[in-house]
Each structure stands twice: as structure tokens, then as C-alpha cells.
Amino acid sequence: MSVAWQFYFSTLLIYLAVDVMAVWGLNLQFGVAGISSFAFIVFQAMGAYTASVLTLGPEQGTSFQHYVGGASLPFPLPVIAAGAAGGLLALLVGLVGIRRLRADYQAMVMLVISLTATYVADNSTHLFNGPAGLSLVPKPLFGGLNLSLVNYQWFYVGLCAVFCALIWWFVRRFTESPLGRAMRAVRDNEHAAAALGKNVFGLRMTAFVAGGVIAGISGAVFVEFLGAWSPGSWLYPETFVFFTAILVGGTGNNIGVAVGALLVPIGFLESTRFLPNVGYPGFVDALQWVAVGVMALIFLWFWPRGVIPERKRRFPQPGEAPRTIGRRLLRSRG
Amino acid sequence: MTAGDLLVVEDLRRSFGGVHAVDGASFKVQSGSITGLIGPNGAGKSTALGVIAGALRPDAGRIEFDGRDVTALSPMSLARRGLIRTFQTSSEFPRLTVIENLLVAAQHNPGETLRGALLGGRRSWRAHERQLVERARELIAGFEMSDKEDEWAGNLSGGQKRLLEIMRGLMAEPKLLLLDEPMAGVNPTLSRSIEEHLQRLNRDGLTMLMIEHELRVVERLCDRVVVMAQGKVISEGTMDTLRTEQEVLDAYLVG
Numbered sequence: 001m002s003v004a005w006q007f008y009f010s011t012l013l014i015y016l017a018v019d020v021m022a023v024w025g026l027n028l029q030f031g032v033a034g035i036s037s038f039a040f041i042v043f044q045a046m047g048a049y050t051a052s053v054l055t056l057g058p059e060q061g062t063s064f065q066h067y068v069g070g071a072s073l074p075f076p077l078p079v080i081a082a083g084a085a086g087g088l089l090a091l092l093v094g095l096v097g098i099r100r101l102r103a104d105y106q107a108m109v110m111l112v113i114s115l116t117a118t119y120v121a122d123n124s125t126h127l128f129n130g131p132a133g134l135s136l137v138p139k140p141l142f143g144g145l146n147l148s149l150v151n152y153q154w155f156y157v158g159l160c161a162v163f164c165a166l167i168w169w170f171v172r173r174f175t176e177s178p179l180g181r182a183m184r185a186v187r188d189n190e191h192a193a194a195a196l197g198k199n200v201f202g203l204r205m206t207a208f209v210a211g212g213v214i215a216g217i218s219g220a221v222f223v224e225f226l227g228a229w230s231p232g233s234w235l236y237p238e239t240f241v242f243f244t245a246i247l248v249g250g251t252g253n254n255i256g257v258a259v260g261a262l263l264v265p266i267g268f269l270e271s272t273r274f275l276p277n278v279g280y281p282g283f284v285d286a287l288q289w290v291a292v293g294v295m296a297l298i299f300l301w302f303w304p305r306g307v308i309p310e311r312k313r314r315f316p317q318p319g320e321a322p323r324t325i326g327r328r329l330l331r332s333r334g
Numbered sequence: 335m336t337a338g339d340l341l342v343v344e345d346l347r348r349s350f351g352g353v354h355a356v357d358g359a360s361f362k363v364q365s366g367s368i369t370g371l372i373g374p375n376g377a378g379k380s381t382a383l384g385v386i387a388g389a390l391r392p393d394a395g396r397i398e399f400d401g402r403d404v405t406a407l408s409p410m411s412l413a414r415r416g417l418i419r420t421f422q423t424s425s426e427f428p429r430l431t432v433i434e435n436l437l438v439a440a441q442h443n444p445g446e447t448l449r450g451a452l453l454g455g456r457r458s459w460r461a462h463e464r465q466l467v468e469r470a471r472e473l474i475a476g477f478e479m480s481d482k483e484d485e486w487a488g489n490l491s492g493g494q495k496r497l498l499e500i501m502r503g504l505m506a507e508p509k510l511l512l513l514d515e516p517m518a519g520v521n522p523t524l525s526r527s528i529e530e531h532l533q534r535l536n537r538d539g540l541t542m543l544m545i546e547h548e549l550r551v552v553e554r555l556c557d558r559v560v561v562m563a564q565g566k567v568i569s570e571g572t573m574d575t576l577r578t579e580q581e582v583l584d585a586y587l588v589g
Contacts, residue, residue: 173452178437178445178459181430185438188427195387195421196439196506197413206448252429312431314484315467 003150010153012266017160018222019245019261024171024254025214026242031252031310032180033207034187036107038239039093039114040215045121045234046089047082047216048223049128052137054078055224065129075140079163079220086216087209094208099201114236121231133230140224156225163221167214171254174210181313183207184252237289241265244296250306259308264292339398340365340510340541341386341417346395348378348385355381357565358395363510368532368542370556370573372549374585377562379545380422383512386543387419388412400509414441416509420516422545424495426502428488432479435487435498436470437463439505473501477531493524500531504540511535513544517551529555549573561585 001009022044029037049067057072059065073081097109121128128134139152140159147155174180183203185193190200223229241264249260269288277284299306341363348356356378363369371379384390386397388409397405399417409419427435443466444450445459474480477497482490487498496516503511516532517525532555536542546552552559553573561569561576563585569576576582 177451178443178463179448179451181434181438182443182446184430185427185435188429189425191389191409192421192425192427193438194409195389195413195419196502197410197441198438199410310429312484312486313434314431315433318468 006150007153010150010157012270013157014153014160014225015222015270016262016266017157017164018218018225019242019265020164020258021167021214021218021221023242023245023249023257023261024167025211025218026239027246027252027254027257028171028174028207028214029211030243031246031257032175032187033183033204034103035098035204035208036103036110037208037211038107038110038236039097039117040211040242041234041236041239042093042114042117043086043090043212043215044219044222045117045229045231046219047086048219048229048234049134050085050216051078051082051220052134052223052229054081055137055140056134065132065134066126067129067134068127072138075224078140078224079217082220083213083217086219087213090209090212090215091205093212094205098204098208111236114239118231118235128231131230131232133228133232135228137223137227137229139227160221163217167217168254170210170214174207175254179203179206237292240296241269241292244292244299246306247296247299247304248306250308250310251304252310253306253308256306256308256310260306263307264295268292268295338364338366340400341543342396342398343382343386344396344398346382346385346397347393348381348390349393354565356385356392359562359565359567361560361567361570363541363543364558365541366536366539367557368536368544368555370552370559371543371545371562372547372552372559373562376564377585378565379562380514382562383419383514383543383545387417387512389419413506416507417512418503418506418508418510419512420496420499420503420514422514422518424492424499426487426490426495426498428486430487431484432487432490432498433467433470433474433483435502436473436505437466439502440466440469441506470505473504476534477501493520496520496528497524497531500528504535509541511540511542513542513546515545515547517546517548525551 026037026040029035029040053067053069054071054073055078056067056070058070059067093110093113097106097113101109122131142152145152145155174183182193182198186198186200186203194200245260245264246257248264249258250256268291272288275284339362343362344360346356346359347354359378359382371382373379381390385392388407391406395405396403399415404412404415427438430438443459444454444462450458471483474483479494479497482494487495490498500516517528520528529551532542556573559571559573559576560567561582568585569579569582
């Protein structure tokens with residue numbers, strides 16, 4: 001493979017890993033707990049911003065960019081801090097948006113929060129440096145490793161794989177436990193869940209904050225690779241790309257939504273990126289968004305459970321051998 | 335309150351706008367009884383049940399359950415104290431299987447805490463989960479639905495959903511089960527079978543308060559009957575004594 005192709009494929013793999021982590025987080029909020037988390041991208045952006053400023057170092061007097069709380073922490077501390085920041089923001093948003101609000105209003109509040117966040121980030125130049133955002137974020141471990149650029153790419157792919165494995169472990173702790181079952185009960189019928197003694201708000205908040213932590217980490221992994229952050233890259237339509245990935249892949253199924261991340265943000269958006277433009281400049285780009293929306297609608301109408309639907313949890317009969325990891329993998333269930 | 339009363343409702347009031355849905359209702363449910371709550375449409379039965387279960391806030395009045403004042407507690411805290419209700423309309427968790435619908439109803443599940451789910455792993459809740467599965471299977475077998483164990487609850491028939499809801503309630507090990515028209519929309523055969531299940535549960539010591547329109551069912555099932563009309567309790571007693579009371583007959587005839 002030529003160096004150029006290696007760059008391209010490794011970059012795609014890194015994007016895929018970031019998107020897979022993100023949809024796992026959103027699936028926990030939406031697919032498992034049933035929260036229409038239309039502000040999801042804000043948690044990812046928050047994580048990315050936190051990781052940036054904690055890598056950039058303290059702001060110098062002569063610096064061309066302004067930000068808050070600069071530090072140069074060693075990797076992976078900025079990523080961990082990004083997870084904490086994403087979770088903390090989700091906690092605040094959840095207290096406003098989830099408590100005492102019906103599901104449809106929750107969705108509206110989340111969308112408004114997402115739009116507001118963009119305006120605040122764009123206009124408060126002292127906090128987030130305005131539309132220009134941040135740049136020249138150093139890549140983690142780049143100096144110490146002495147790798148060529150292309151080998152560093154592959155190193156970062158490996159790093160992403162490690163983060164994906166950690167997040168996979170984390171989400172499965174929820175989805176495969178009684179806690180996740182209680183969350184799914186709240187998703188299906190909150191009044192019945194409350195009547196059985198479930199803490200509806202607490203369960204929703206737990207899923208929401210855990211999703212926020214994952215979003216923050218995914219944003220950090222993304223920005224440490226890109227080296228730049230700007231409000232314009234984290235607009236609300238990006239949230240709907242993730243939602244579409246979940247609807248296409250299979251709401252509630254961790255493997256399904258990962259396949260959705262492969263199909264929608266990577267497969268569809270990347271393959272159509274090279275289409276020659278027709279009409280006015282940016283016409284094809286705009287059509288991409290339209291197509292993502294249409295895709296979501298088509299799946300909601302005709303294939304609401306997605307490519308790999310949520311699976312049934314079965315419990316071993318007395319005398320039946322408990323399921324081992326190996327047997328589970330053979331059945332390839334999410 | 336005497337020692338045998340599990341639920342005591344005193345002068346309960348709840349209005350919606352100008353409508354006094356429950357207008358000073360008082361009654362008791364004896365421990366170990368099946369108490370029927372009857373009355374014409376609009377008598378305030380469902381509202382009373384909703385207030386007792388914590389889904390609606392009372393405007394005034396007092397509710398005592400198991401010796402404690404539980405007025406205006408949330409459905410969650412009432413359920414945790416052992417007061418479990420079923421709903422008038424199907425309220426299964428459709429994207430959970432039948433057995434999962436039961437498992438989720440179990441109280442004090444160590445695997446449902448954040449610590450249990452994140453840190454405990456196999457040791458802390460798996461053994462407990464196996465016991466729950468066993469108990470749920472026994473319940474399902476008792477209701478002759480073992481072949482539906484792994485079915486999505488949303489795919490059940492209307493009657494099966496009613497059974498599921500009763501099973502789910504039982505899984506929570508309630509002290510008092512509130513049933514809102516458990517036989518509504520169910521075919522006569524299944525309705526008869528639900529009756530038998532309820533009688534069996536009552537023999538095992540479960541106390542129930544049920545809203546039911548079919549008087550023959552009430553006569554067969556209920557030890558005591560509370561009659562409501564226009565938000566008030568107009569009579570209390572056994573079905574036999576109530577039959578002779580003119581006011582009760584009037585309420586049903588006049589509506």
C-alpha cells in the first residue's frame with residue numbers, strides 16, 4: 001500500500017473508532033434509556049475542548065488563541081478529564097432537560113441546548129476563541145515515540161482500538177446487567193416502571209451521564225488526532241448523523257449501532273464525499289444531509305429495528321451450561 | 335384503625351378543574367381480603383385508585399398503609415413499601431421479554447445499582463439473578479405461560495398481557511395488590527382463569543383491592559365490597575347485604 005493510501009485508511013479507521021464510541025454512548029442514552037438526546041454532540045465537543053486545553057498548555061501573553069484553564073497534562077490524562085467534563089455537562093443538562101419533562105419536551109430542550117451552545121461558543125471569544133476555535137493541539141506521545149508520520153497514524157489506530165475496547169467493556173456493564181434492564185423498562189413505559197418502584201429519574205440520569213462520559217472521551221480521542229477544535233465542527237446535524245447510524249444499525253444493540261456507524265458516517269458520508277459537484281457550490285454537500293435525514297425516515301417507517309435488531313436476552317434453563325464468552329462470540333450477539 | 339386493616343382511606347378528595355372526581359371517600363381494606371371497588375362510570379373509582387397508588391396527588395384526605403401514613407408519596411416509594419398496582423390499559427414493557435418483565439419487577443436487586451453493575455460483575459449479582467429467574471419461571475408456570483417465556487411482551491395478546499401484568503406485580507412481592515379492571519377486554523374463558531388465579535393468590539395470603547364492573551365476578555371473588563357513586567362511598571359490606579340496599583341499586587340504575 002502506498003503511503004498516501006495508508007494515510008487515508010488509517011484516518012478512516014480512526015474516524016470509525018471515534019464514531020463507534022460515540023454511537024455506543026448515544027445508544028446508552030437513546031437506545032437503552034429512551035432519552036431523545038438531541039444535544040449529544042455538545043458533550044462530544046465539550047470533551048474535545050477539555051482535552052485540547054489540557055494538552056495545549058497555559059495560555060501565553062502573546063498567544064493568538066484564548067481559552068480557559070490551559071495545562072499540558074501527559075496523555076491519557078486529558079482524555080480522562082474529557083470524559084469527566086462530558087459527564088459533568090450531561091449531569092447539568094439532564095437536571096434541566098430530563099427532570100419533570102415529558103419525552104417530547106425533553107427532545108426540544110436538548111435541541112435548544114445544542115443550538116445555544118453553538119452560539120455561545122461562536123460568540124464568546126474569550127472562552128472558546130470564537131469561530132476560529134483552537135489549533136496546534138500537540139498529538140499525544142508524538143515527540144517521545146520517534147515514529148514516522150505514517151507509522152504514527154497506525155499507532156493511533158491501535159490507541160483507538162484500546163479506547164474502543166474499554167468503552168465496549170463499559171457499555172456492556174450497563175446493557176448486560178439488571179441495571180440496563182431497568183433502564184429499558186423505563187424506556188418502554190416509565191409509569192409502569194415507577195409503579196414497580198423504579199427510580200425513573202435516577203435511571204435516566206445514570207444512562208445520560210454515562211453516555212456523556214463516553215461522548216467526552218470520543219471527542220477527546222478525535223481532537224487529539226486532528227489537533228484542532230472549532231465550534232463549527234460540532235453542529236447539531238452531527239447529532240442526527242449518530243441518530244441515523246443507530247436507527248440504521250439497530251437501536252439498543254451495541255454491535256448493531258457499531259455497524260450503523262460503519263454504514264452511515266463512514267460508509268455513506270465518505271463514499272459520497274468524492275462525488276463531483278453539480279449546481280451551485282456546496283449543493284452535493286447539502287444533499288448529503290438531506291440523504292441522511294431521508295435514510296432515518298426510511299428506516300423508521302420500513303425497518304424500525306434496523307439491520308441488527310435488539311436481541312432477546314435468554315436465561316439458561318436449569319442444567320443448561322452457562323454461556324461462555326466463546327459461545328457468545330460464535331453466536332455473534334451484541 | 336384496627337389491627338386487621340392494611341389500607342385505610344379517610345376523607346379522600348381530588349378534583350380536576352371543577353369536577354370533584356373523588357369527593358370525600360373513606361373506606362378500609364382488611365388484611366387478607368379481596369375488596370371490590372364498584373360503582374357506575376364516573377364514580378371516581380379509578381381516580382381513587384390512582385391517588386392511593388401515588389400517581390395522582392390528593393387535594394385532601396389521608397391514606398394509611400401497613401400502619402403508616404403514606405399520603406401523597408410517589409408511586410416509587412409506595413411500590414417499595416409493598417403497594418403495587420396494575421393499570422387499566424396494557425402497560426407491559428413491550429421490548430422486554432416476558433421473563434424480563436418479571437425480573438425487572440423484583441425489589442432490592444443488587445445488580446440494579448450503579449456499583450453492582452459496574453464493579454460487582456459476576457460475583458455480586460449473578461447468583462441473585464439465578465434465584466430471580468427461578469422464581470419468575472415458577473410464577474410463569476403457575477399462570478401456564480411457560481411457552482411464552484422468551485416472547486417479546488409486546489407480541490402477547492390482550493389477555494396474556496393482563497396475566498403478565500399480574501405476574502409482574504406478584505414478582506414485586508406486594509403486601510397489597512391494586513387491580514384496575516383486571517378482566518377488562520378479556521375473553522370469558524381467560525377471565526375465568528384470571529379469577530381462579532386471583533383466588534389462589536388470595537388463599538396464599540395476598541390482599542387485593544380491585545375495581546371491577548361485572549357484579550357476578552365481584553360476588554364470586556370479593557369478601558367485601560365498597561360502592562362508590564359521584565366521588566363518595568355510599569355503602570360498604572358483603573355483596574349479599576348490598577343487594578338489598580336501595581341506594582346501591584339506584585346508583586347502578588341511575589348511573
